[in-house]
Amino acid sequence: MSEENIIPEDGKKSLNFIESVVEKDLAEGLNNNKIQTRFPPEPNGYLHIGHAKAICLDFGIAREYDGVCNLRFDDTNPIKEDTEYVDSIMQDIQWLGYKWGNVYYASDYFQQLWDYAIDLIKAGKAYIDEQTSEQIAQQKGMPTQSGVSSPFRDRPVEENLRLFNKMNTGEIAEGQMVLRAKIDMANPNMHFRDPIIYRVIHTPHHRTGDAWKAYPMYDFAHGQSDYFEGVTHSLCTLEFEVHRPLYDWFVDELKNFHPEDGTYRPHQYEFNRLNLTYTVMSKRKLLQLVKEGLVSGWDDPRMPTICGFRRRGYTPESIRKFIDKIGYTKYDGIIDYALLEHSIREDLNVGAKRVSAVLDPVKLILTNYPEGKTEMMEAINNPEDESAGVHEIAFSRELYIEREDFMEDAPKKFFRMTPGQEVRLKNAYIVKCTGVKKDDAGNIVEIYAEYDPLTKSGMPESNRKVKGTLHWVSAAHCLTAEVRLYDRLFSMENPSEEKDTDFRDLLNPDSLKILTGCKIEKELENAQPLEHFQFQRIGYFNVDLNSKPGKLIFNRTVSLKDSWSKLKDKG
Numbered sequence: 107m108s109e110e111n112i113i114p115e116d117g118k119k120s121l122n123f124i125e126s127v128v129e130k131d132l133a134e135g136l137n138n139n140k141i142q143t144r145f146p147p148e149p150n151g152y153l154h155i156g157h158a159k160a161i162c163l164d165f166g167i168a169r170e171y172d173g174v175c176n177l178r179f180d181d182t183n184p185i186k187e188d189t190e191y192v193d194s195i196m197q198d199i200q201w202l203g204y205k206w207g208n209v210y211y212a213s214d215y216f217q218q219l220w221d222y223a224i225d226l227i228k229a230g231k232a233y234i235d236e237q238t239s240e241q242i243a244q245q246k247g248m249p250t251q252s253g254v255s256s257p258f259r260d261r262p263v264e265e266n267l268r269l270f271n272k273m274n275t276g277e278i279a280e281g282q283m284v285l286r287a288k289i290d291m292a293n294p295n296m297h298f299r300d301p302i303i304y305r306v307i308h309t310p311h312h313r314t315g316d317a318w319k320a321y322p323m324y325d326f327a328h329g330q331s332d333y334f335e336g337v338t339h340s341l342c343t344l345e346f347e348v349h350r351p352l353y354d355w356f357v358d359e360l361k362n363f364h365p366e367d368g369t370y371r372p373h374q375y376e377f378n379r380l381n382l383t384y385t386v387m388s389k390r391k392l393l394q395l396v397k398e399g400l401v402s403g404w405d406d407p408r409m410p411t412i413c414g415f416r417r418r419g420y421t422p423e424s425i426r427k428f429i430d431k432i433g434y435t436k437y438d439g440i441i442d443y444a445l446l447e448h449s450i451r452e453d454l455n456v457g458a459k460r461v462s463a464v465l466d467p468v469k470l471i472l473t474n475y476p477e478g479k480t481e482m483m484e485a486i487n488n489p490e491d492e493s494a495g496v497h498e499i500a501f502s503r504e505l506y507i508e509r510e511d512f513m514e515d516a517p518k519k520f521f522r523m524t525p526g527q528e529v530r531l532k533n534a535y536i537v538k539c540t541g542v543k544k545d546d547a548g549n550i551v552e553i554y555a556e557y558d559p560l561t562k563s564g565m566p567e568s569n570r571k572v573k574g575t576l577h578w579v580s581a582a583h584c585l586t587a588e589v590r591l592y593d594r595l596f597s598m599e600n601p602s603e604e605k606d607t608d609f610r611d612l613l614n615p616d617s618l619k620i621l622t623g624c625k626i627e628k629e630l631e632n633a634q635p636l637e638h639f640q641f642q643r644i645g646y647f648n649v650d651l652n653s654k655p656g657k658l659i660f661n662r663t664v665s666l667k668d669s670w671s672k673l674k675d676k677g
């Protein structure tokens with residue numbers, strides 16, 4: 107947990123460093139006391155939980171300081187972008203609980219950016235370079251050693267204007283020429299060494315189609331887009347820190363061409379990105395997993411995407427609380443996945459209805475219980491929330507219990523079912539095992555027990571001490587369901603750090619186990635997609651998107667306890 111988010115004694119939450127900046131700017135009356143942020147995704151993939159961290163900050167700051175946060179699609183590279191991604195991004199932001207002011211697209215500024223580029227050319231501050239990108243990269247030099255100027259650096263303005271126009275008509279092949287800002291080939295900040303600001307792309311754009319062939323680079327689009335919109339605080343991740351001087355340079359030059367715009371000016375601030383153990387957070391890698399069928403899609407419940415977490419059973423609250431806990435700092439690190447699991451457990455503990463489900467069923471026959479009799483037992487929906495009420499569960503002579511809850515030759519501390527030992531059946535009676543039936547291969551096919559009619563839950567005798575309580579369902583009254591047990595997607599704590607191994611070789615081979623033939627209580631008959639439940643003694647589960655009555659599918663959101671860290675402790 108970061109120090110920034112520890113609650114001081116006066117009960118008021120301390121400010122993170124971005125909030126401190128905002129409060130200082132407000133106190134000084136900067137930008138007419140206006141607060142405006144933006145969330146600027148590139149629509150080239152689905153949002154992941156790292157984006158949620160940026161979203162909570164961008165939208166959170168606006169909400170906290172009576173400002174506005176706009177959604178801006180940074181769509182300056184038509185090769186990788188698609189409207190499918192635009193739609194999913196909007197859905198995910200809303201699901202997380204945030205509302206944007208306006209929706210903008212960087213592509214809406216193509217004309218303004220073009221005009222600005224023309225102004226720069228006319229002012230002798232940009233030129234067309236016909237070298238290859240390799241040549242340009244080579245000439246940049248090293249931070250400690252100045253670069254080599256392009257032979258095209260002093261091309262006359264008229265020629266630059268003519269060629270820049272040609273870059274946009276389709277006459278120029280991709281890679282044949284670029285527009286570069288003419289800044290400083292000796293600057294210790296490499297981003298100042300005549301950065302490329304326009305390139306030719308012939309792929310049609312998802313919004314502007316064939317209107318443009320010359321496209322602005324990120325550095326030439328981002329700060330200016332902030333400026334056109336009136337963004338005051340442009341929040342991004344630490345890797346953009348070294349871009350900030352160039353961001354400022356382009357904004358200041360632009361302001362020089364438009365002095366009538368007054369004192370307003372956007373500022374960029376950087377915070378640490380979210381990295382999580384046992385997963386990867388790069389859209390490029392996530393896209394690869396989807397395309398190669400290594401997961402079932404962007405919303406595979408093992409994916410670190412927002413839609414993956416949604417399908418897995420995570421709630422927006424649990425994600426927001428997690429983000430709040432980890433805080434915002436200036437130092438990159440990696441956060442333990444267990445912290446995220448802790449957050450969803452806390453949320454579902456108070457929010458999920460308790461039900462009975464037997465994942466690996468074996469039959470239990472109560473030999474002294476009347477045949478054909480059914481009793482309706484009362485089951486508490488949520489011990490953490492009295493208002494959640496109760497429901498009924500049918501009890502009868504033939505039940506299912508978990509195979510692992512029985513052991514024939516049990517050690518002393520095995521408090522579950524074993525011959526001669528009493529256990530309680532949750533919400534029902536105390537029973538004592540009397541024997542088993544095995545098939546020819548020696549597998550147990552039935553377990554026999556006798557129940558004590560005086561020990562029904564709620565009756566005085568029911569206070570008798572037994573050490574174990576087992577969950578069960580009635581064979582004649584239960585439903586059959588498919589249950590998907592999900593685990594970490596990668597077996598390594600930090601797959602991105604394993605430089606010598608392809609990240610796909612680090613996938614956890616046991617990240618999904620599909621169980622069919624699970625027995626669940628009738629109460630779940632009409633469970634709706636995305637509904638949450640606690641399967642008692644097992645974990646939290648939700649109903650899969652493809653589940654329907656008659657063909658129920660449940661996803662394990664998280665186990666009841668952190669079995670992974672226990673495993674690690676043992677190992």
Ligand code: ATP
Nearest residue numbers: 146147148156157159160342343379380387388389
């Ligand atoms: P990726 O590196 O996964 O491809 P990206 O940075 O290219 O992501 P964008 O669509 O450009 O993705 O990101 C939109 C915003 O989300 C940016 O402001 C970016 O800084 C922020 N962001 C992206 N990844 C993270 C992360 N892991 N933690 C916090 N913020 C992030």
Ligand code: MG
Nearest residue numbers: 147148180324
């Ligand atoms: Mg990006």
